[in-house]
Amino acid sequence: MKHLKIDNLHVSIGDREILRGLSLDLPTGQVHAIMGPNGSGKSTLAKVIAGHPDYTVTSGDVLFDGESILEMEPDERARKGIFLAFQYPSEIPGVTIANFLRAALQARLPEGDELEATEYYAKLYEKMDLLEMPRNFTSRSVNEGFSGGEKKRCEILQMAMLQPTFALLDETDSGLDIDALKIVSHGVNSLRGPDTGMLVITHYQRLLNYIVPDIVHVMVNGRIVESGTKELALKLEAEGYDWAIEPEAEPVGA
Amino acid sequence: MSDAQNQLEIDREKGNFRYDVDYEFDAGTGLNEKTIDYICDVKGEPDWIREFRKDALKKFLEKPMPTHWASKDLDNIIFDNIRYYLSQGQKPKRSWDEVPEDVKKTFERLGIPEQERKFLAGVEAQFDSEAAYSNIKEAVGKQGVIFVGSTEGLKEHPEIFRKWFGKVIPTGDNKFSALNGATFSGGSFIYVPPGVKVSHPLQAYFRINAENFGQFERTLIIADEGAEVTYMEGCTAPKFDTATLHSAVVELVALKGAKIQYITVQNWSNNVFNLVTKRGLAMEDAEVKWIDCNIGSRLTMKYPGVVMKGRGARGEVISIALAGDGQHQDTGAKMIHAADDTTSNIVSKSISVGTGRATYRGLVNVPRHLKGCKNNTECDALLINTNSRTDTYPAITVRGTGNACQHEASVSQVSEEQIFYMQQRGLTEAQAMSLSVNGFINDLVREFPMEYSVELKRLIDLEMEGSVG
Ligand SMILES: Nc1ncnc2c1ncn2[C@@H]1O[C@H](COP(=O)(O)OP(=O)(O)O)[C@@H](O)[C@H]1O
Ligand SMILES: [Mg+2]
Numbered sequence: 001m002k003h004l005k006i007d008n009l010h011v012s013i014g015d016r017e018i019l020r021g022l023s024l025d026l027p028t029g030q031v032h033a034i035m036g037p038n039g040s041g042k043s044t045l046a047k048v049i050a051g052h053p054d055y056t057v058t059s060g061d062v063l064f065d066g067e068s069i070l071e072m073e074p075d076e077r078a079r080k081g082i083f084l085a086f087q088y089p090s091e092i093p094g095v096t097i098a099n100f101l102r103a104a105l106q107a108r109l110p111e112g113d114e115l116e117a118t119e120y121y122a123k124l125y126e127k128m129d130l131l132e133m134p135r136n137f138t139s140r141s142v143n144e145g146f147s148g149g150e151k152k153r154c155e156i157l158q159m160a161m162l163q164p165t166f167a168l169l170d171e172t173d174s175g176l177d178i179d180a181l182k183i184v185s186h187g188v189n190s191l192r193g194p195d196t197g198m199l200v201i202t203h204y205q206r207l208l209n210y211i212v213p214d215i216v217h218v219m220v221n222g223r224i225v226e227s228g229t230k231e232l233a234l235k236l237e238a239e240g241y242d243w244a245i246e247p248e249a250e251p252v253g254a
Numbered sequence: 255m256s257d258a259q260n261q262l263e264i265d266r267e268k269g270n271f272r273y274d275v276d277y278e279f280d281a282g283t284g285l286n287e288k289t290i291d292y293i294c295d296v297k298g299e300p301d302w303i304r305e306f307r308k309d310a311l312k313k314f315l316e317k318p319m320p321t322h323w324a325s326k327d328l329d330n331i332i333f334d335n336i337r338y339y340l341s342q343g344q345k346p347k348r349s350w351d352e353v354p355e356d357v358k359k360t361f362e363r364l365g366i367p368e369q370e371r372k373f374l375a376g377v378e379a380q381f382d383s384e385a386a387y388s389n390i391k392e393a394v395g396k397q398g399v400i401f402v403g404s405t406e407g408l409k410e411h412p413e414i415f416r417k418w419f420g421k422v423i424p425t426g427d428n429k430f431s432a433l434n435g436a437t438f439s440g441g442s443f444i445y446v447p448p449g450v451k452v453s454h455p456l457q458a459y460f461r462i463n464a465e466n467f468g469q470f471e472r473t474l475i476i477a478d479e480g481a482e483v484t485y486m487e488g489c490t491a492p493k494f495d496t497a498t499l500h501s502a503v504v505e506l507v508a509l510k511g512a513k514i515q516y517i518t519v520q521n522w523s524n525n526v527f528n529l530v531t532k533r534g535l536a537m538e539d540a541e542v543k544w545i546d547c548n549i550g551s552r553l554t555m556k557y558p559g560v561v562m563k564g565r566g567a568r569g570e571v572i573s574i575a576l577a578g579d580g581q582h583q584d585t586g587a588k589m590i591h592a593a594d595d596t597t598s599n600i601v602s603k604s605i606s607v608g609t610g611r612a613t614y615r616g617l618v619n620v621p622r623h624l625k626g627c628k629n630n631t632e633c634d635a636l637l638i639n640t641n642s643r644t645d646t647y648p649a650i651t652v653r654g655t656g657n658a659c660q661h662e663a664s665v666s667q668v669s670e671e672q673i674f675y676m677q678q679r680g681l682t683e684a685q686a687m688s689l690s691v692n693g694f695i696n697d698l699v700r701e702f703p704m705e706y707s708v709e710l711k712r713l714i715d716l717e718m719e720g721s722v723g
Binding site: 050051052054055073074076078079083084086089090091092093094095098100103104158162 | 671
């Protein structure tokens with residue numbers, strides 16, 4: 001079993017502190033959900049784990065099986081087994097899905113090894129079938145002109161191909177209608193297993209009906225304020241986040 | 255890489271290495287009438303060429319540097335410090351076994367003999383001022399195809415050579431075409447007889463080995479009626495601290511119904527001034543197509559052109575320019591419509607990285623009295639970080655009511671978010687940049703012969719690796 005451990009993480013962008021002492025322990029074999037209102041820092045957490053250059057970690061640590069990854073380049077973290085399904089995936093004009101994934105898999109091979117083309121396509125088509133994606137999808141440029149739902153599906157396709165140890169799914173449900181949600185959830189569930197840990201970020205309970213988490217964390221204002229079983233998600237659905245929002249400290253001397 | 259120990263000045267870039275070579279023939283530094291006499295004497299040239307050269311020298315000296323519109327960097331070329339002719343002999347070898355060891359090693363390392371075996375109809379390998387090797391496959395020679403160096407061409411085929419030499423690009427076209435006229439040596443002379451279609455490409459490889467040197471090859475390709483030929487040129491030089499000059503003139507003549515395709519993959523080192531004049535003449539129903547990839551050099555100025563002189567002639571320029579850190583790629587195309595129903599197409603894609611700068615200069619001219627002429631111009635620029643600069647000067651003059659022109663231009667940027675996205679999938683920053691660049695030029699690269707698109711991709715990878723440091 002491996003652990004992705006977030007230890008009292010403080011993160012700023014410019015002068016503004018966004019994550020304010022966040023801790024979390026995600027072992028392989030489990031699915032954790034993070035729920036929280038807009039702006040609470042969920043995407044920031046995911047991007048910081050992945051190594052986005054905009055954010056400054058002011059204190060705390062992110063440990064991959066005990067080893068700090070904060071000094072690693074984003075690509076090194078990715079090759080180690082961290083995958084982020086983006087809330088807003090980027091478009092890569094002119095680069096086809098097939099070529100992109102091929103390059104990503106090739107980057108994981110030892111120098112001098114060549115990816116085997118027939119095996120690669122067999123696997124790609126298998127995963128596309130799982131996600132009910134048409135074959136001609138492979139020749140489209142990555143995310144270019146995709147609908148919201150296609151983008152999300154494409155993220156999960158990439159995850160299925162790259163088989164990460166820890167997957168961070170940032171609002172993968174947003175923009176999906178109920179049918180697409182079922183297909184994507186099915187795809188995600190098929191990747192669950194003892195060697196994979198998942199962190200599912202959402203602000204709707206709905207997704208968690210399909211991807212049933214082992215643990216639910218509630219995030220407010222850059223911190224986890226409550227953790228519990230999946231019933232916690234139902235409570236949030238019923239009561240909203242108000243109960244969890246602590247009043248901001250009064251400015252001293254005001 | 256067994257001979258890695260013997261290599262001097264080796265670097266990660268394929269072309270950046272150099273073996274020491276003894277030159278038997280050396281015109282010394284600087285350019286004057288004596289330099290020209292020296293070149294004519296060692297080459298044993300006829301008088302009309304000596305006169306041609308001296309006239310060109312005069313024009314070169316008279317013409318001002320075009321710095322009023324072009325880069326001021328041109329003023330950094332010190333013509334007196336350049337060596338204008340260096341060779342080990344004037345006669346190219348017909349077999350690689352006869353090529354002197356030090357020169358052969360260079361071309362082997364660049365993969366030329368191997369490419370020749372695999373997919374070429376003929377090869378000329380120029381080392382500084384002269385071709386060290388030149389050969390054409392027997393079967394192609396038997397079809398009557400002539401593929402020799404410029405000196406051999408002018409001496410042995412004067413009836414064809416003289417008819418077209420300097421006719422597509424007059425000596426005084428610009429300062430650098432005049433310079434080439436004065437000092438030219440090497441390059442190819444090709445003649446393809448009527449109706450002959452050369453099925454595999456002919457290739458020339460231009461190698462600069464010496465420091466403070468100027469290479470001035472001169473190429474003339476004539477495709478007779480209904481003939482077809484593809485010519486490819488590659489070039490490299492080791493990196494020196496001093497400036498190196500490369501100033502070629504290339505003239506193409508496609509007679510009625512002929513097709514010429516000219517492909518360049520330029521990978522000069524970053525100290526080379528690459529100032530080249532290229533123009534093709536397309537007669538009735540003929541086609542001239544330039545595929546021009548400029549990856550290296552300090553400053554490239556090159557605007558391949560097509561003069562469509564016969565009815566129904568077609569001209570095309572497909573150009574890819576990659577301006578890495580500290581480089582300036584000033585490239586473009588000229589399309590001169592001089593007959594009815596002529597069609598031209600320009601697709602230019604430039605990539606600027608770091609402090610690299612890409613400039614597109616186009617010229618499309620359709621005079622009022624013509625009918626049924628069409629031009630399509632497309633210029634796309636990709637910027638890979640905020641220091642990059644790109645300028646577009648399209649200059650399209652289409653007169654007359656029966657003519658059409660279409661012009662599109664775009665500038666896009668590879669954002670930090672895109673790079674991060676690709677890195678998140680496991681690609682290094684350099685790989686991510688390469689992939690974006692390859693995506694950007696993908697549709698153009700499809701036009702290339704396979705072997706060259708692989709080479710181009712490899713060069714882009716190297717350039718991107720270099721640019722992230
Ligand atoms: N790149 C950025 N630049 C400036 N502010 C940012 C940036 N990323 C996030 N923030 C700010 O940080 C806060 C948390 O954002 P985010 O992590 O996207 O929240 P969530 O995903 O929970 O909606 C927001 O107030 C947002 O405006
Ligand atoms: Mg978010």
